Ligand code: ADP
């Protein structure tokens with residue numbers, strides 16, 4: 175982990191950068207004049223907040239919206255970052271606090287409305303604050319032709335000249351004219367380092383499959399791409415080794431890679447991957463940073479990634495040359511349990527844990543999506559798009575069905591057994607399978623016993639997995655395997671909401687030759 179990602183996680187609680195962020199952060203950190211164009215919701219604020227923390231002195235942030243500024247300052251303060259704002263919405267006390275922090279030299283970020291630049295004393299205040307960087311949010315407000323024109327933004331260029339510090343400008347509006355205007359007005363026409371990137375990587379095909387027999391699924395995927403370079407990501411080190419062996423046994427050229435290997439062994443694999451054609455590296459997420467191979471043709475995930483950001487980064491290693499590349503991500507109930515428990519067992523404070531659960535929900539939403547996956551993925555990063563035609567759901571639309579009744583039956587089985595049991599036992603109850611455990615506990619006497627006889631075991635497993643994916647039920651962190659209902663499920667239980675689920679497209683494991691991973 176680099177210092178930067180360590181700080182990203184320690185201060186902001188994010189496990190990885192979003193697409194594009196790292197390069198921008200680095201540019202700003204290096205003191206270059208920088209212009210970044212990113213979709214709304216793409217995570218622009220972090221691109222000046224993180225460098226501000228790493229740099230000496232204070233970063234002044236010019237932003238046109240008072241409410242937004244106040245939100246950001248509050249958010250930063252909650253994270254323990256010394257930040258303040260000077261806006262017309264301030265109380266005298268707030269303003270006093272800011273001046274005091276400036277004089278103490280403790281302030282890292284000072285937010286300011288553009289109008290403030292007109293006030294006498296602002297320049298000397300910024301000098302006193304040891305301002306070493308200017309960040310301009312919504313930089314398109316400097317454009318006279320745009321509908322968001324703010325005359326006071328025209329003062330920013332002077333400010334930069336007088337303070338003689340680097341400037342970083344951010345906007346979501348990317349048209350070429352606006353860009354030119356930003357460059358001429360904010361940077362005096364000197365071309366800044368410019369980052370313009372939507373998040374879409376249209377040459378990368380997206381696909382998810384329910385995990386059935388991962389070893390067979392991955393080996394079939396690899397066999398269909400024999401001779402091409404690929405990466406298989408696994409959640410554990412042990413899994414990388416067994417899977418690499420299995421692939422080698424099937425005649426693939428494949429190597430394991432993980433952080434537990436010594437650095438020489440790792441270098442050997444990295445080198446081999448760079449120069450050999452058709453090598454498959456089976457790795458943990460330790461593999462990838464610094465791998466700069468343009469013709470990686472495929473990336474598979476044998477286990478669900480940790481987050482949507484991680485997923486995007488990992489699949490994004492494929493097809494850098496722009497030629498078609500393929501991906502496959504496997505996921506199942508055990509993955510959901512693993513990722514939930516990693517959040518629950520982490521040391522983060524409760525608010526951060528709930529944010530991490532919400533982020534995991536977004537990834538699961540992508541896994542269980544019912545329409546174009548790229549649309550779901552890009553919308554998470556704030557980008558609107560049309561159905562892509564290059565994902566499994568565009569090729570073969572999911573069949574969805576009204577699952578309100580089955581979900582209510584399942585919830586009722588969970589509640590009537592005290593939220594104490596796991597999927598296997600609950601499915602025995604629902605399908606009327608009077609096992610010894612069911613009889614011992616008297617669960618064959620419950621009104622829910624056998625109410626789900628009309629559906630097979632595999633169909634029930636699919637319902638339970640999707641209920642976990644939709645966060646209607648969560649594994650109980652205290653009791654291994656037991657499922658508890660969440661508040662999100664209440665409207666369905668009370669009959670106030672309906673729910674549509676996917677019909678599973680996998681065949682049950684019994685229909686397949688049994689190869690266990
Ligand atoms: P923008 O200003 O580009 O519209 P924001 O800076 O408000 O976007 O960020 C949008 C959301 O993305 C925020 O909720 C923020 O917490 C989140 N975010 C930013 N960077 C990351 C990251 N590296 N990992 C996870 N979430 C992030």
Ligand code: ZN
Nearest residue numbers: 546562565568
């Ligand atoms: Zn699609």
